Amino acid sequence: MIIIMRPDATEEQIGQVTDRLKRSGFGVHLSKGAERTVIGAIGDRSAIQLETLQMLPGVSEIVPIRKPYKLVSREFRKEDTVVELPGGVRIGAGQKLAIMAGPCSVEGEKEFLEAAAAVKKAGANVLRGGAFKPRTSPYAFQGLGEQGLKFMAEARRQTGLPFVTEVMDTRDVELVARYADMLQVGARNMANFNLLKEVGRAKKPILLKRGPGSTVQEWLMSAEYILSEGNKQVVLCERGIRTFETITRNTVDINAVPVVKKLTHLPVIVDPSHGTGEWDLVPAIARAAVAAGADGLMIEVHPRPDEAKSDGAQSLKPETFAGLMAELKLVAKAVGRPL
């Protein structure tokens, strides 16, 4: 890292900083400019709190050089990671696009089986559905819990498609992992570090949604938590960030797709349903995500959106979804991806 001293820093202050660095095991390199002194510190950054160096008298600014994440970085692993789900679904590295589709929440067995059959028919290769639902209001439908997991398992049996579902509580990881093919860490829990550690110990692939108020770097740090526990099967999911713009529910950060591809080896998909909040915007953003290089999509589909217990306004009807799939095939082909 680099420590930039203030123009008026004294020799004594410079000495204090270099002493402190040396005590923490850093190699130190002084560079005295006409206006100020700059100190290069070579060593293991985790040996010291950057921010406390900032407290030393005479210090103006600290510039970290290395990125704070390691296992998720391109530098650590050059080749794209491929995340594998049962049923031959392989996500990332130019593989066939992963299309995860289904209703926001599992509301009943019949309804879910109907939705599952419809999305399979339209070409989805992964089912999605919520059994444990994070709801803003304590008075809203909170999901069917284990019963919902059972319905999804039955849908898997009938369709042959693996399913992904959210886990919200460290105490439920084992239960959900017993049923699901992929565990989702939801946007609101992206910085629930205990949950990240727990899913890092699960033997299932993880879908890590980006927090709506979280930077790309924080998102990658959350992935680092999972990888550092030994689970390397992580797919990132951009689902819109919170900005001043309220005309859509969230703002899809489309820039994040190529940025994440550059910084990390993990696959990245986009959720245009939460990203827009309006079903009639979903197709345009789904196409844009594929064109930008995403490895897949997560899309809410409901047989009767106007009766959905959650997120109906952003759910596609099966026939609209089927039409979108046809469009996506063309866009995928244009960017050289199978679908």
Next chain:
Amino acid sequence: MIIIMRPDATEEQIGQVTDRLKRSGFGVHLSKGAERTVIGAIGDRSAIQLETLQMLPGVSEIVPIRKPYKLVSREFRKEDTVVELPGGVRIGAGQKLAIMAGPCSVEGEKEFLEAAAAVKKAGANVLRGGAFKPRTSPYAFQGLGEQGLKFMAEARRQTGLPFVTEVMDTRDVELVARYADMLQVGARNMANFNLLKEVGRAKKPILLKRGPGSTVQEWLMSAEYILSEGNKQVVLCERGIRTFETITRNTVDINAVPVVKKLTHLPVIVDPSHGTGEWDLVPAIARAAVAAGADGLMIEVHPRPDEAKSDGAQSLKPETFAGLMAELKLVAKAVGRPL
């Protein structure tokens, strides 16, 4: 609620909407304007998903009338709630300001006892310290866990001051509640609904920090989760939101203080340490918070900030804190609050 139809909505579409509302138990009131029809729906909003109404053909917009929270609202309870901690600390309703001070994380017994003695001497009436620490990096110091709780209990014994500390995992609520006088739900866990339910069942007062990407309304909904489980002793804590401005760590939403006072009966305090991220900005923002009507402050104080294992850059030295307390006494007096 009010349903605004599109200018081109047909009679049939209007009929569909009113039918749907009536089936869900709403009273319906039609108002046909020159340009469009507006439908008033009177009844229990939780009986229907607002967003799914949106899906019905011909609907342009839905306007909820009632606020989504109830127990936390001023309408529900006119008088200010007073939250009580051991040691005679009463927070809210014009009571003496609550000054919660101490280091970010508990690093050792000696260090914490020293800090506790110092903040008590300067006039703090609640101790703060972290045993379980939410850290962005899996490689950073994660806190001492139960050992840290024991050190804080010992500091309480020596100073007579109650203490507040964060709980991050549903599995730890019982443990932390055994030691602490007040449980903190941290900013990153504001929308961890399972944790909110769990602390809602604890028999201890709760300090609920606002999520840096969360609106005031979402923050109040999170408080509603706690109250709806039976725990009415909740203090809200504004600690800065995330904006485009990066010159400070967060942007203190000072507007939130009077807004929250207007909407709810719960006490609200401000954390200028996280809110600014820089110790030399803390005094100005602490004074501003008191002048704006906050019921207290949460301030990081560390005997040797440059050796702190976390958040050193935003921690005050005990002598700076003592100076600030003297300033705060004058401001508190100016706005008619004892300190």
Next chain:
Amino acid sequence: MIIIMRPDATEEQIGQVTDRLKRSGFGVHLSKGAERTVIGAIGDRSAIQLETLQMLPGVSEIVPIRKPYKLVSREFRKEDTVVELPGGVRIGAGQKLAIMAGPCSVEGEKEFLEAAAAVKKAGANVLRGGAFKPRTSPYAFQGLGEQGLKFMAEARRQTGLPFVTEVMDTRDVELVARYADMLQVGARNMANFNLLKEVGRAKKPILLKRGPGSTVQEWLMSAEYILSEGNKQVVLCERGIRTFETITRNTVDINAVPVVKKLTHLPVIVDPSHGTGEWDLVPAIARAAVAAGADGLMIEVHPRPDEAKSDGAQSLKPETFAGLMAELKLVAKAVGRPL
């Protein structure tokens, strides 16, 4: 509009509001619910200040029904507007994509002619270049002024391509309109209402960039300013908004493309150069914009980006731009657009 009264509003207060509305020429429609009264007001909203109604005792909330813009709305004009530039360039309504390319600022005649020839060869159909440059620093290169306009005119002569360039000052509109084929109102001036009025009186098509801190609705209101002066040839340009994410220079609001298409009849293009700030992210976002339905792109291309006087880091080299054009052809075809 709808006025929602407070639950405790008195009959007298309700009377005051209806009187006030009637005096301003509104038709009034009362709807008394169990909990509160809702007042529908039918008439010309510009006859009254919405916000001042808010001041009347007993009023809880005002809900505008009609959108504040008119001439730019789909309701006003159903068919897509086509904006025409010399050289047979037609923008919007499914026409061939408009690709506006060239260096950020015009730095010299030779350099600009070289760039113009290169972008033409690669398939651009509009030249772009800055003669008047809005620079954050008063000490940075401010553009060549009229000299720059002359260089662009010469490039037009040589290539046959029309050119677009920014005008920043009401006093310069006439001058710039004398040379340019299309006047750009830059992002920083999106709410410079006097400039909007002035270009609304110019007889040239306008490219209206979205302000980085402006909502879609405000952007459309700025377009309304131009149309209301009589100039209907306006192209909207999304160029990234300012959010908490700093890993890219701006966050491209890709949602805005289908949103704007839905709300208005005006063409919309995207500027991935400013939207990302990094040349190696430009191709992915350019492809995404076309897939989302944009009517064109504005892309910075510089023969030697590392010598550019502004925005070098986000400029493509001509050969990279040519490669991108080949990719865009495929994506355009996939979404049924000629390029």
Next chain:
Amino acid sequence: MIIIMRPDATEEQIGQVTDRLKRSGFGVHLSKGAERTVIGAIGDRSAIQLETLQMLPGVSEIVPIRKPYKLVSREFRKEDTVVELPGGVRIGAGQKLAIMAGPCSVEGEKEFLEAAAAVKKAGANVLRGGAFKPRTSPYAFQGLGEQGLKFMAEARRQTGLPFVTEVMDTRDVELVARYADMLQVGARNMANFNLLKEVGRAKKPILLKRGPGSTVQEWLMSAEYILSEGNKQVVLCERGIRTFETITRNTVDINAVPVVKKLTHLPVIVDPSHGTGEWDLVPAIARAAVAAGADGLMIEVHPRPDEAKSDGAQSLKPETFAGLMAELKLVAKAVGRPL
């Protein structure tokens, strides 16, 4: 500045960068770490485009050391600037607080004289009022223009108080400067660089509002534009920034007050009327601003807010304003400021 090379940068690439720096007149200092090379460049930053260095192969990151502004910085001038208005008003440097009050827009002579008399009586020392109004809608009241200036001049004659008013167009600077005692550059025009240059040449003090989407650094750069034209009488005004929070019109960035005080020698005031958008939040935020160290306030006061042609909802009635002045006296005294 410091150039951090990529870990895989070659000797040749490092050579290219140092050559380029030397050609631009920089002194160069190489520091080869185990992992990467860091290059210190000493010299005049304006001699080179930072961003174009970024383009050179092998470069990872550029870290500027010096701030981009000069004349406005504390380093340039240690003592606080005092801005002087006629009538003995001196703003900054611990002087008596400047209280600028009056209606949003000047609506008529009688109304303005009434408002002026009221705010004077309550203790304001500067009048404010708008003759040229930036309105989102082209159909809204745009101000009385020169007529409004005349009414304000008459109010000054009657009350003895100087007045501040906005100028929006480069062509109007001379006209407005002929009447007004202080020219306001509004939030929407903070980055209208031509206007900044023009008011920089005016012989009147300037009130520079912060743009709602602008960082503190950009705000100071805009002030630098004014100072660099020779006008050193600039007062900064924080008026709320745009964030994801919509419960208030803007979010007052209270942190900006001590930040600006630290970075610059210019006075800073706060506008709680625009900052909140609701009159009943204004007193709390006004008190907070003074407690945080602001040099003054700008407050909208209207004799009959419910009849105001703009911003009525955020205007105080004269009697509320008078009550607030009494509160502010106490807070000002608590922080050692005369009022």
